[in-house]
Amino acid sequence: MQLMVVDDSAMVRERLAGLLCGIDGVQAVLQADCGQQAMELLQQDTAGAVRFIVLDIEMPGESGLQVLQRIKSSRSDICVAMFTQHANSQHRARSLDGGADYFFDKSSDIDRLETLVRQLAAQPH
Secondary structure, eight states: OEEEEEOSOHHHHHHHHHHHTTSTTOOEEEEESSHHHHHHHHHHOTTOOEEEEEEOSOOSSSOHHHHHHHHHHHOTTSEEEEEESOOOHHHHHHHHHTTOSEEEETTTOHHHHHHHHHHHHHSOO
16 A cells, blocks of 8 residues: 655654554555645556545645545545644534545544554555
8 A cells, every 4th residue: 555645844744654654564655745746646646556645734835625625536535634733623524524534633643543554554455
């Protein structure tokens, strides 16, 4: 399974990539610092290898919610988890209503995110 981390913070991207690439079944962790770069990486993924995206809500340019809509309209097969430090009920509701499959708080849900990726990576393609 390939996955992608989309976050404007290089530290967050690198930390998540390091954590998630060590999971059995994860072949690659792509990184994007904005929505445009994420969409470009998805366009290059002609084999459909990317199955899971961790997406920040607050980014310069397009918000994560706007990127979520673009992802879901072009690749509805991809599972998307919103990952934010702004984990209030309004962001949660807007994310889930917008098509997010999961919603995680950066400050407290890293273990839950890792568990989810382990479960997804163990599933047959």
